[in-house]
Amino acid sequence: MTKNIKKLTLKDVADRLKVSTATISNAFNRPDQLSAILRENILSECEKMGYFGPNAAARSLRTGRTGIVGVVLSVDLSYSLTDPVANQFLKGMAEVFEVNEYNMLLLSSDQVEQDALSRMQSSMVDGFIIYGHKPQQCINAPWLMPNKNIITVDSFLPGTTSVNIENHSGAYTIACHALTHKPKNIVILGLCLLDTDRVCRVREDELYDRAASISIQRLYGYFEALKEHEVSISSEHIWNIPENNHKLAYQAAREALTMAQRPQLLLCMSDCIAIAAVQAALHMGLRVPEDLHVVGFDGIAESANIHPSITTIHQQTVEKGRVAAEVFLGLREAKDVVLETELIIRESCPSFIEPALV
Structure with missing residues (x-):
């Protein structure tokens, strides 16, 4: 029997195998994320269905998208991956992009400036999420490219959609x-x-x-x-x-x-x-x-x-990453978002108690 491969999507396969879309994607693209037995079982079942994995090249030709977002960080990568705020922001983005079969290309401002447009063109990104940039980093920035989707986070840049907190x-x-x-x-x-x-x-x-x-x-x-x-x-x-x-x-x-x-x-x-x-x-x-x-x-x-x-x-912080990814993918309206904050009172500055009158 001939299987109609075109009708099978990543979500279809995930539903049939009762696993997440990220697990199916990892089986084809990131084998180090799964045990050898689990990956072998998934690939075997996919072959029986006639599904041979998400094809990034075909998707790019069909949709005009590469499935890659450039995340331009204001500081070096090693700092961003250890900073507790930055890594939670990256976690939030990753949760959304994985489900939607998008990959993140992490770049620091220094890397972008060193290689400028050639790096951007070779990476074939669909756009950029600009995180935590100081004002002077936005002057003549090479990632301000025409016809690219640009979202700014924890910063403001005229002409872009921003995600910030109060x-x-x-x-x-x-x-x-x-x-x-x-x-x-x-x-x-x-x-x-x-x-x-x-x-x-x-x-x-x-x-x-x-x-x-x-x-x-x-x-x-x-x-x-x-x-x-x-x-x-x-x-x-x-x-x-x-x-x-x-x-x-x-x-x-x-x-x-x-x-x-x-x-x-x-x-x-x-x-x-x-x-x-x-x-x-x-x-x-x-x-x-x-x-x-x-x-x-x-x-x-x-x-x-x-x-x-x-x-x-x-x-x-995590929600900020999710929102930025959703705005980038068009899952949310392309308008500025400001997330609420909350006062948490602890030991270093407790609530003030009026002294009792004698």
């Missing part, structure tokens, strides 16, 4: 919570506020454009809360940390905590910074939260697992 309101909310304790001195440990690779204090005329940087949005969220609580803060109390890593954050925290007027509150723009700040404080003999309140941003798993645990703003 950075300003999230920062405002957590700052308002922390300010209920009426701290006398406040320091902001900022992330990527300036175009520099140094840990340093900030001058306002050096800041990135507010509309282009999520860090600046968080900074102005803090400013709004401070103004509402009639608290002023000078640029001498704002630090720039050029990269979201423990060593640089620890350095900035120690510098802040050795000021003549030691701060009683550290507003940290990431949980990684907050964790480093807590450790620096403890190493200096300070108690958290008795001597110092610390708040973070992101809601990474580590923030809940250390002691004292970190009061933070939880962002939907």
